[in-house]
Amino acid sequence: MEQLNNPFAAPSRQSRIAIGIILIKFIRTTIRAFWPILLSLFIGRKTGNSFEVYIGYVALAFAAINLGGSILTYFRFYFHIDENSIVIDKGVLKRSKTNIPFERIQTINFKQNILHQFFGVVSIEIDTAGAKKSEMTIDALDKEQAMAFRDFVMKEKAEKTEDQTDEQVAVETAEANSELIMKLSVSDLFKVGVSQNHLRSMGILFAFVFTTLNELTDNIEEMVFEELSGYEEQILNNTWVLIGATMLLVAIIAFLYSLISTVLKNYDLHLSLQKNGLKLVKGLLNREEISINKKKVQVISWSENPIRRMFNMWTLGLEQASSEDASQLKSKIDVPGAYMQQVEKVITSIFPAEFFRPEEQHAVSKLLMFRIILFLGVFPALIAGAILFYHFQIQALYVLIWPLVVGILSNLYYHKRSFELNEELLKNNRGTLGHIYELTQIHKIQAVEIRQSWYQRRKALANVKLYTAAGSLSIPFIPLEKAMALEKFVLYRVETDKREWM
Structure with a gap:
């Protein structure tokens, strides 16, 4: 040069x-x-x-x-x-x-907060191989x-x-060559916000409140005592009303927090297909532009929950790893809401259509369901029941409902837990109330690990972990013979396939 x-x-x-x-x-x-x-x-x-x-x-x-x-x-x-x-x-x-x-x-990705957007500048982040975070950031440059x-x-x-x-x-200079795959409308953003994990928002809210109270315990106690003195009787007589009102208020705040944060983070989200990759642009106050190379995509995942299923929407994720230090996950594209035809278009843009040949599906052992019921349902119920019976006598038997709930959930999990395999692709299926699918090319798998607990050795079962440059895929409780056959097949395909894994 x-x-x-x-x-x-x-x-x-x-x-x-x-x-x-x-x-x-x-x-x-x-x-x-x-x-x-x-x-x-x-x-x-x-x-x-x-x-x-x-x-x-x-x-x-x-x-x-x-x-x-x-x-x-x-x-x-x-x-x-x-x-x-x-x-x-x-x-x-x-x-x-x-x-x-x-x-x-x-x-090389661009980001813009509200100040960047107002003055027409962008922040540049350069991701390099072997670094967990961006190795270099330029805080503000003119966009041109x-x-x-x-x-x-x-x-x-x-x-x-x-x-x-x-x-x-996957960064193209000619925008005319790009093809728009999807764009989230205002109604789509509302659907995504409604179907978010509001329990996580409640957890964040409680964590903030308790952290603040922990720092300000003495001052808060004095202030509360001064403000509420004289209302002790009314508070005691309406304890359940106060608890219910507090829970309702927290739920409303958590819902609004999820909805507003979703809209701000994903406003005007559009995903486009470039010549050699994908580009995601999103955000209102903080504008992000993320590009990834198609050939470096390691894992594609898509999932849904019961609420999102009502809107026929899925969460889509594409994970890309670095070229030198494969253990460090690099750029990742997260689309919080996409329709199935859009998900399929992204998948087929990464993996050619001829890869999707008939796949053989393999279920996990039913003993996995029984182990979950035993350790997460029966044992906790017995311990809690014994403790509560001392204080509440016969009413403590209500705790026996818990193993029934765990049994229903574990049965759902068991029927969704499986993996599918053909000559090119491996698909990992899981979920409880919703569905989670993970897809990777076999020749991009870097290592296979077989593990057995003492119980699994007695039952000739094993857990298999498949390592890629973007993380690992886990397959639990399959017959040991099948686990060893899977390991041999994957290693054979990796060793005989001459294509680059990224």
């Missing part, structure tokens, strides 16, 4: 908007580190001007430190492209110089400059590989 043809040969700074972006990052880091102390001081404040003055000085000090740090960080950050790599020179108190060779670059930067790097990367077609990443 001649320097005359390299528009990024000279060291350059980021857009000046980066000062504000860096400042916000510093402020967020400061708040995350000190928010319990600040909140405790605020709640436990005393009347008088001295406290307000003290807090004002502290706030001004933090603001000055953060502003100074962001300005110095901006002026001490340079990037340029030399003959074979991207070079980053940064640091305030300690300088560092990072070289990122083109051949190690996995993807960022696109030119990405296109130039990818062009140089492709030219330096032996086979340009195989190595060119």
Whole structure:
């Protein structure tokens, strides 16, 4: 690459908007580190001007430190492209110089928060082989400059590989060549938000509340005692009403949290098929653009739950791994809501249609269901029943309903737990109330592990774990003979298949 043809040969700074972006990052880091102390001081404040003055000085000090740090960080950050790599020179108190060779670059993704979008700039994240997180981030560049930067790097990367077609990443400069696979409408986003895991949102809410209470126990107790003194009798007489109202309020907040976060995170989501890969763009306040190479996709998964099933929608995931350190998962595309025809289109764009030959389905042993009932149903019920019987006598027998519930759920799990196999593909099926499917090409499997517990050795059963560059697939409680046959078949296909696994 001649320097005359390299528009990024000279060291350059980021857009000046980066000062504000860096400042916000510093402020967020400061708040995350000190928010319990600040909140405790605020709640436990005393009347008088001295406290307000003290807090004002502290706030001004933090603001000055953060502003100074962001300005110095901006002026001490340079990037340029030399003959074979991207070079980053940064640091305030300690300088560092990072070289990122083109051949190690996995993807170049764009992100935009609301400030980026307002000023027309983007944040660049460069994923490289062997790194858990993005190895390099440029906080703010003009969008046109960022696109030119990405296109130039990818062009140089492709030219330096032996086979340009195989190595060119899934970032296309010509948007006209892309094919839109799916786009989430407002109604689709609402369906996805309604069918989210609201229990997880409730868990996040409770974790936040209890963490805050743990930090502010003394102040909260004093404040609650002062506010509720004189209402003890009314509270005791309406305990169940208060509990019910609290649970309803928490459920409503959790639902709204799931719905709003889903809309903000996935607003205007569209997935398009490029020449050699897929590109996902989504987000309202934080805009993300993620690209992956089709040939580097290791596992495709799609799943649904009972609520999402009512809308005929599935959650779709595509996982891609790095080329050097296969144990580190890299870019992943997550689509929270897609219709089956869209899921099928994505799958067939990754795996050719001729791969989907008749597949032989294999069920797991029924002993798996009995073990689940025994250890998750019967034993806990007996222990809880014995403890509760001492306090509640005959009413403790209600706990015996639990093994029945576990039995129903484990039966559903057993009938959905299976795997399917042909010469090209392995499909792992599981789920309880919903369905989860995982699909991978056999020649991309890197290792097979067979494990047996003491009980499984007695019953000639085994668990099989199949390792790919994007994680592992587990198949439990199959006959040992079948597990060994599966291992031999997979290893034979891997050793005899000359195609690259990524």
